[in-house]
Amino acid sequence: MMKEKVRQLWERCFHDSPAFTDLYFRMRYSNEVNIAIPSGESVIAALQMLPYPMTFCGKTIDTSYISGACTHPDFRGKGVMRELLAESFGRMHTQGVLLSTLIPAEPWLFDYYTRSGYAPVFHVQTDIFTKDADSILTSDYSITITDSFDPQLYACFEQKMQHRPCCIQHTAEDFKVILADLRLSGGHIYLLHPMQQYDATAAMAFVYPDEPNGLLVGELLADSEEEARLLLQHICQMNGQTNLRLLCPVSKEREGEKLGMARIIDVHAVLQLFAATHPNIEWNLTITDEQLDVNNGYYYLNNGHCMKSAKRLTGSHLALTISELTTKILAPQHPYMSLMLN
Structure with missing residues (x-):
């Protein structure tokens, strides 16, 4: 019953497609991660606390990502969400969560969440990769494309992600959600394999359709810069693209754009x-x-x-x-x- 009430509130507050909403409530939502404020037969505010590991100071810590935070229009501006957030912080602390994270749905929400202790510390850099007309895929490598879960693929993904020293990680179950969202958007994972090493992956790219008629690389993981460029080059060639838009961690030379926020819980x-x-x-x-x-x-x-x-x-x-x-x-x-x- 609670799941249906939260979904009704979600559909009133957000403008996601029915297919995405189905995916979220099938694979991400559970009553255990949900916290809500009821009023009569309805729910007037709700959020989900999604668990994510994170590399931090040489360790892997527990974090909680705030998802689906929404308040019924009739109850906004009354402090309901701030009350709900404060309640969630207490629950997180009891559960041993060290950090809470979130991505504001609108730019003005950065200031709103700052009042509950969050800070805009997650940034992203947008690069443009341009195809080299003279480059070709050598016989030293092969390319495969997938959008299906495979334990070996996840193990490779996890191993490469763990090399990032201060980064949100993804469990195997969450990786399945990522793949379901990728399929829903019409995207794919492109994998670069060294020849004679068929069980090895030198680079992987999560590629989504991008407007207008382009492609967005939402994540790129590679053993070397040369192999990263080789994979991107081949993605361009396969899809008739001259450029790719690439999201990546910020470099020391660039500040990047604000993406997400964090709050210390313990x-x-x-x-x-x-x-x-x-x-x-x-x-x-x-x-x-x-x-x-x-x-x-x-x-x-x-x-x-x-x-x-x-x-x-x-x-x-x-x-x-x-x-x-x-x-x-x-x-x-x-x-x-x-x-x-x-």
């Missing part, structure tokens, strides 16, 4: 990990979190350790909101997310 646990990988840092912090009282307090980073205290120790302190702390910790690491259902 300050002490995050600062413990951060301190361990930055042993030379010495910080005295005063943290204020309006939604999660458990995070409020004084934190001291020294010699690779983090101590929390309810009492202020001597010395000057840097006072930060939870949003400011999230920016301070994550922004320099250039976190990245891709292949999300945004």
